[in-house]
Amino acid sequence: MLNKSFKVESLEQLKALSDPMRIKILWKMVEKAKTGKMIADELQIAAPKIHYHLKELEKIGLVIIERTEEKNGIVQKFYRPIAKEIHVSKTFISSSEMDDSIMESFKTPLEESINLLNQLDTQQLMQKRFDEQLISNFAHSAFLSVAQALEVQNKFSELAEMIERYSEANIEDPTCIKHHVQFMAFPVFLKKKEEDNDGIIN
Structure with a gap:
């Protein structure tokens, strides 16, 4: 392992x-x-x-x-x-x-x-009720303080550990379904646009 x-x-x-x-x-x-x-x-x-x-x-x-x-x-x-x-x-x-x-x-x-x-085989997805499946899509811009960002990061870690624990326990269970789970978050520091010699922003 x-x-x-x-x-x-x-x-x-x-x-x-x-x-x-x-x-x-x-x-x-x-x-x-x-x-x-x-x-x-x-x-x-x-x-x-x-x-x-x-x-x-x-x-x-x-x-x-x-x-x-x-x-x-x-x-x-x-x-x-x-x-x-x-x-x-x-x-x-x-x-x-x-x-x-x-x-x-x-x-x-x-x-x-x-x-x-x-x-994905969308036909198989449609055969079951959506409220009986883990199907989620969340993308959001959030304004967070440093303390709040760290709190969210800790919650992500807790959730990841829970998912990992379930997965390890269920890996041999034929009734369990494989899921794809992804977390992603990062501070948005955009690159500064450069000006050319004529003052035009590129």
Whole structure:
């Protein structure tokens, strides 16, 4: 079973995570172990490139080989992240090297959600009453103080722990239905528009 969380505290690990592609690769292995070929097919990227990233991530302890299987005389390695949640230490959080990866850590789960939505069988959804299913979509701009934002973050954490606890208990229960749940919140600091030499805002 995966560890719940892991904190990145070395410069070597930070540098590895500064590559947005590696964030995508880690996300692909959260739910189940996958081979480099499986990840390459999903991301539509050449397998050797994925294998290179996996070896680099394994070398610094951010991924592990969960199991191996032999197929047609070839040993396949199935990889998983070291933990379900990988956090960057506050010591490094202001590093400019992390800018792209932080953005990728937000965009990748959104892309996964959209991909799942596009594959949904809406006929099955419509066969049950909506008030008997977990179907929710909440997006809202909120004005929060620092204390209120931290309170909301703690509530998110409590809810995430509850969902994780239910999921682990129900994973072998055939009556339980797999759900996709995503939380996302961030302060809205928009980029400033630049003016050209003629004073026109771009």
